[in-house]
Amino acid sequence: MNEEDRQALLDQLHDVQLPELSAWPAAGWWLLLLSLILLVIVAMLSWRRYQARSWQREAFTELQRLRDQVVSQPTNSTLADCSRLARRVLLAVRSRSDVANLQGKAWLEELDSVCQQPLFAQGFGRLLEAGPYQRDPQISQNDLESLFDALEELVRSAARRQPTTTR
Known part of the structure; x- marks a missing residue:
């Protein structure tokens, strides 16, 4: 092969043709973006649900506090606290105007x-x-426990009836 043949062969070679750059990112990046958006949406909905149920957690905490303090607190004071708790639970599922006049x-x-x-x-x-x-209501410990159980059922029932959106 002489120099002319080599040069002829080299002249037949063309430059490498690179594809044009696309304005669209690769499909993997779109999937990653979509996954992140879905993750943010799920996190926001979960947070809203958690916040919407905060009253329920507070009610159960208050009820447990009442159960724990029943022996060290006067009975009429315990009943007053139970009454306030029941009214707050009712306010979580009913409008204030509907609950305010009830007695x-x-x-x-x-x-x-x-x-x-x-x-x-x-x-x-x-x-x-x-x-x-009453000044000194005569109520047995079993009756108070039954009242606490009724209040617990009230909180659970109210939580089932309340929509999960924030108010």
Whole structure:
């Protein structure tokens, strides 16, 4: 092979043709972006649900505090705290205007409607009606425990009835 043949062969070679750069990123980057967006959406929805249920966690904490302090606190004070807790739970699922004027039997019946069972108007919830206002109510420990159980059911029922969006 002489010099002319080599030069002829070299002249037949063309430069490497690089593909044009695309304005679109590779598909993997789009999938990563989509995954991140979905992750952010799921995290936001989870946070909203967690925040919407904060009243329920607070109610259970308060109820446990009442159970723990029942022996060291006067009975009428315990009943007053139970009454306040029941009203706050009711405010979590009903509007303030609906709850503000309720008293006596109507209030207990509204608590029953949240529970969907007669725990208050016909059960141990009746202790909330007059007990907080008596000087020294004679209520057994078992009756108080039954009232605490009714309040626990009230919190659970109210949580099932409340929508998970924030208010």
